[in-house]
Amino acid sequence: MTLAKHWKYNENEDIVLSNLKGLFHSNPSVGFIPNEKVIFNKSSNTDEKVTLISGGGAGHEPMHAGFVGDNLLDAAVSGAIFASPSTKQIMAAVKTKSNKDKGTLIIVKNYTGDVLHFGLVAERAKTEGYKVEILPVADDVAVGRTQNEMVGRRGLAGTALIHKILGAASASGSDLEIVYDLGNLINGNLVTLGASLDRTSVPGKALEDIEFTQANEIELGLGIHNEPGHKISPIPNIDELIKDMFEKMLSPSDKERHYVDFDLKNDEYVLLINNIGGTSSLELNAVASHVINNLPLSKKPKRVLISDFVTSLNAPGFSITLLNLTNIHKANNNFSAEKVLSFIDMPTNAPGWKPKSYQGKEWDCEREVTESPMKNVEPVTSDLKVNHDVFKSSLVNALQTLLKKEPEITDYDTRVGDGDCGETLAGGANAILKALDNDKFLKNHLSDPVAVLSRITEIVEDSMGGTSGGIYSIFLTALGKFLQQQKDTSISSISKAFHGALYDGLFKYTKARAGGRTLVDTLQPFVDSLYKSNDLKEAVKAAKKGCDSTKELQAKFGRASYVDDSEFKNSSIPDPGAVGLLALLEGFIDK
Structure with a gap:
């Protein structure tokens, strides 16, 4: 059972209308x-162009109303969620925007209700003197020929490409016959397949x-x-999933689902990656990266379009269209690749078409990732010396002590924070341990x-996120700077x-101080005691006392400061960050 929820609307409210x-x-x-x-484009002059109308059930936003705009749709009509609009609604769209001389193309996804209702309107409009053609979009490869011999393939995210290309073709002055023929050609060369972690909730x-x-x-x-x-x-x-999807989309051996021939070495193509509704932008772009890495076609795509084009409410999935x-x-x-691409590139004010319009020459130029200017920056060194073996042994023991403590830290942070403190600290510890074995610079400068x-600070920055990563990086950077100013490595200098x-x-850089329930409750007493006594063991005792005091403190900084006071009362839970730093300090001096 999913945990999906929806806002509670007013009784009998029509959410589609809202x-x-x-x-x-x-x-x-x-x-x-x-x-x-019905949503229609006020600015489009349909006396001078073919009218493009689309529509269908709601729940696929931004399809269809979000694609109404210049160089795209002239009008869109919406039914209830997952249900075709009525013929009366559709006719209202036709009569609002259609021109009897230039003609109208109605674009629908290939579902029975949509094809019947929009088709009926097309026939009625013809009896009233309108020139109308209807184009059912069918790009799904999941539906086999035998499985749906009578109905055919479903219309999915490829519908958005047809809207965009034909909208621009119409705005460019193409007549109804040309726009309709182009639509059929595009429809016949589209393949789409979707995958989702779950169904949608309505x-x-x-x-x-x-x-x-x-x-x-x-x-x-x-x-x-x-x-x-x-x-x-x-x-x-x-990667396994995407390879499987491409196999099903392109393999000629599957006679049931092989709808479009692709020459994998030579064909030029457009790649569209669609958010089916509930995939975060972060994951959608990550998925897109994996899709591109696993493309079975030799040539790079002429265009890569990534957005929520045709959704299914909040379904957490994505689809791939070629x-x-x-x-x-x-x-x-007459329809060269450059011509079709120019139609995709034409700018639009339709809010649902989110891919930015770039010039064709921008797409054609070679694009390479830029090498970091930090790649060859050498860490800071000094003339100070310590015992190589003792230093490494103490450092390793500190990191291993922290890793042993990680489950306890994670448990604490799950109850009074966001649960990632232990994982963050462990990520840094493991990265440093790995570097101690493999990093040539560290080995040569121990x-x-x-x-x-200096080198550990770089590793911490790369491997530890969040506030704790920032605090450790700033402190270690400053420690290296102030240590470099010392004449020796005596306890007084340290x-x-x-x-x-x-x-x-x-x-x-932080207002956190002792008493705020943060790792500073461990760090500040340690530093103060060490500065006063020049005794590491006494300093660690002070650090432990400060860490233990956090059990009684209400957080004033960090995410834990947003936790209700009642979570801390009688909990005896210390601050997870303070516990993590104490483990490092105890591990370092215990060796």
């Missing part, structure tokens, strides 16, 4: 017919009425109206404490370096 009202209020270029749920519908995907499985080839796909368990590695440009040109010399601190690193280094 959605369209919100879109209307945020987009000054569109008009709105509330009774018929506002107002009881969750118990939906068959959700199990915890360790995904669905491949599911539909955008909660039609089930093929279940795969356990959840595969993302458009074969070479096949289109072979079928009709007797130089400044050099070691205590001065620690004192300077805290009071003239770290404290310049």
Whole structure:
């Protein structure tokens, strides 16, 4: 059972109508017919161009109303969630924007209700003197020929490409016959396949009425109206999944689902990666990176389009679409790859078309990742010396002591923080331990404490995120700086370096002080005691006392400061960051 929730709307509220009202209020270029749920482009002059109308059930936003705009759709009509609009609604869209002389192309996804209702309107409009063609989009490869011989393939994210290309072709002055022919050619050279971690949940519908995907499985080839796909368990590695998807999209051996021929070495193509609704932007771009890395076609895509084009409410999935440009040109010399790409590149004010319009020459130039200017920066070194073996042994013991403490730290942070403190500290510790074995610079400079601190700071910055990573990096950087100013590595010199690193280094960048329930409750007593006594063991005792005091403190800094006071009362839970630093200090001097 999923944990999906929806906001509680007013009783009997039409959420689809509310959605369209919100879109209307945020987009000054569109008009709105509330009774018929029609959004139309006020600025498009349909006396001079072919009109493009689309629509269908709601729940696929930004499809369709979000694609109303210049060089895209002239009007869109919305039905209820996952349900086709009525013929009355569709006719309202036709009569609002259609021109009898230039003609109208109606684009629908290939679902029975949409094809019937929009088709009926097309026939009625013809009896009233309108020139109308209807184009059902069918790009899904999950549906085999035998499986749906009568209905055919479903329309998925490839629909957005057809909207964009035909919208620009219409705005460029192409007549109805040319726009319609181009639409059929694109439709015949599109393949799309989707995968999702779960089904979608529908506002107002009881969750118990939906068959959700199990915890360790995904669905491949599911539909955008909660039609089930093929279940795969356990959840595969993302690269394995994408390779499987490409195999199903492109393999000529699957006679049931091989709809479009691709010459893997020579064909030019467009790649579209679609968020089915509930995938975060971070993960969608990560998925896109893996898709590109696993492309089975030799040539790089002419365009890469990544966005939420055709969704299924909040379904946590993605789909991959390929458009074969070479096949289109072979079928009709008037539609070269450059021509089709120019239609994709034409700018639009439609809010749902989020890919930025770049010039073709920008796409054609070679793009390489830039090498970091920090790559060859050598860590800081000094003339200070310590015993190589003792220093390494103490450092290793400190890190291993921290790693042993990690489960306890994680447990504490799960109860009073966000649960990642132990993992963050362990990430840094493991990275340093690995470097001690493999990093040539560290191996060659282990007797130089400044050099070691300089290199460890780099490792901490790379391997530890969040506030603790920043605090450790700043303090270690400052410690290296102040240690470099010392004449020797006596305990007196070290205590001065620690004192300077805290009071003239770290404290310049944070307001955290002892008593605030942070790692500073361990660090500040340690530094103060060391500076006063020049005794490491006494300093660690002071650090432990400060760490233990956090059990009684309310957090004033960090994420724990947002936790309700009641979480701390009688909990006897110390600050996780303070515990982690204490483990490092105790491990270092105990060796």
